[in-house]
Structure formats: structure tokens, C-alpha cells
Amino acid sequence: MTSASSPPPPVPARPEVRLRLAAQPRQGRTARRIDGAWWPRSYDLAAELPGLLGVLPRAWGRISSVLVNGDAWPACPERLLVAGQAVHVGRKDSPTAPHTVCLLAPGRGRWDLLVVPPATAESEAGRLMEQAVEQGA
Numbered sequence: 001m002t003s004a005s006s007p008p009p010p011v012p013a014r015p016e017v018r019l020r021l022a023a024q025p026r027q028g029r030t031a032r033r034i035d036g037a038w039w040p041r042s043y044d045l046a047a048e049l050p051g052l053l054g055v056l057p058r059a060w061g062r063i064s065s066v067l068v069n070g071d072a073w074p075a076c077p078e079r080l081l082v083a084g085q086a087v088h089v090g091r092k093d094s095p096t097a098p099h100t101v102c103l104l105a106p107g108r109g110r111w112d113l114l115v116v117p118p119a120t121a122e123s124e125a126g127r128l129m130e131q132a133v134e135q136g137a
Contacts, residue, residue: 015041017051019113020129037132038101039116039125045073045089050082053103061108063087069098072115 021036040048045068053063062085068076070091080087092102103111114132116125 017055020133022133035111037114037129061105063103065104067102
């Protein structure tokens with residue numbers, strides 16, 4: 001008698017990173033303040049940041065530091081291991097930019113993303129993301 005084994009359960013797919021980037025990246029010292037918009041699924045930075053960093057353009061280089069608003073991200077580790085590389089996470093308190101994240105790559109540059117709060121309705125999030133990349137917020 002042979003026993004039939006059931007197939008293994010499917011591996012859950014990683015959710016797609018909800019990110020929009022401006023068509024023209026900042027060059028030199030242009031006035032653009034926002035380089036794109038990111039709509040994370042939660043405020044769990046350790047869970048959300050690896051996905052974000054994994055889909056950024058290669059031209060941006062390796063992001064070594066991330067600055068987040070300390071009020072918006074309640075649990076903020078000082079360092080995260082992302083794709084085998086340590087990423088420093090810093091907290092800033094900026095009342096003028098409470099919903100942004102700043103990505104730094106040595107020798108390559110700085111990119112600022114608008115962070116759409118996770119609980120935002122899909123239609124509103126889409127509008128905010130589109131506005132950020134079109135107008136540079």
C-alpha cells in the first residue's frame with residue numbers, strides 16, 4: 001500500500017511594494033523636495049524597510065542610512081540587516097516633514113520619499129502618491 005502525500009502548501013507571495021518614483025530624479029541642487037512616494041502596509045519598519053530598499057533603482061546605489069520621523073515610526077531599530085548589508089536607521093523629529101523618509105547612499109546621493117500612512121484609503125493613497133511624483137510635493 002502506498003500513501004499519497006499531499007502537496008506542500010503554497011508559499012505566500014511577498015506583497016508588492018507600493019512605491020511611485022518621480023520620472024526625473026533630483027539632479028545636483030534642484031528644487032525638487034520629494035523624489036517619490038511610499039505607502040507601507042504597517043508602521044513596522046523592520047518588516048517594511050527591506051521590501052522598499054529591495055525595489056529601488058540600482059542607479060541609487062546601496063542605501064546605507066535611512067532617516068525616519070521618530071513620531072511616525074514607534075518601533076525604530078538603530079540598525080537593520082537588509083540583503084546581508086547593515087543599514088543604519090536614524091530618527092529625526094521634523095514638524096515640517098512628518099511623513100517623509102530620507103534614503104542616503106554614500107557617493108550617490110540622497111532621496112526623500114513621502115510616506116503615505118498605512119491606514120490611508122486606497123483611492124486617497126493613490127492620489128497622494130501621484131501628486132507627490134508629479135509636483136515633487
